[in-house]
């Protein structure tokens with residue numbers, strides 16, 4: 276069986292405008308295993324969202340290809356669920372009508388899928404909030420609702436673009452741990468973009484480090500933490516955590532090559 280279900284091969288992409296060309300991606304190659312959590316980190320503006328849009332099929336790569344190796348041998352592209360930085364819930368809809376929006380748009384309001392949504396609302400502790408409006412929920416609950424809306428379509432591959440960055444630090448720690456735990460239970464494959472290096476180490480099986488624009492893959496860092504308890508919060512206390520953090524920092528800032536150290540805030544988006 277092939278090692279990767281999805282394999283990016285020498286992906287390149289440029290934006291063309293009246294003012295010229297912006298090269299966003301150059302020669303990006305990496306694979307993703309089934310059920311794996313891959314985190315992508317890189318300086319702000321380097322091309323992370325562009326890369327995720329290409330994986331989601333929203334943009335076509337200008338150069339290179341994406342190969343699909345499904346376990347059943349089919350060549351079908353995996354069903355993608357895309358979750359953005361902001362929850363994008365509609366205030367004029369109740370939480371329930373927000374989470375079924377994708378099903379409604381795609382004409383998939385079958386009894387089975389609606390039952391699945393009910394189960395997710397119960398599992399994620401939102402059942403008693405189904406008739407509330409988004410503004411009546413906390414940031415973490417809204418993010419859960421956005422996740423339910425994404426999961427309702429039963430995607431095989433989840434793409435998360437800085438999904439927790441709108442939350443304050445404490446909420447973010449809790450919500451990221453919580454949501455990733457829920458996604459692990461569903462055994463889905465996930466690619467998450469984050470500018471928080473600790474979040475990348477604690478959530479992912481592998482971290483892909485991109486260079487400044489045009490983004491190239493600088494390094495792939497597999498993460499193996501020695502843990503009693505496999506929660507992302509506990510991961511931050513694993514003995515290896517600090518070494519991974521230092522390595523990511525070194526690669527991102529080019530310190531290993533004796534280059535100029537760049538300001539930490541370039542990783543903020």
Ligand code: ADP
Pocket residue numbers: 290291292297299317318319320321322323324325326488544
């Ligand atoms: P990141 O997500 O890493 O912050 P993006 O993928 O959003 O970066 O953007 C990469 C580069 O491409 C940036 O310089 C950005 O200004 C540019 N860019 C993004 N979207 C467009 C667009 N639609 N048209 C022109 N340039 C764009």
Ligand code: MG
Pocket residue numbers: 323324325436544
């Ligand atoms: Mg982005």
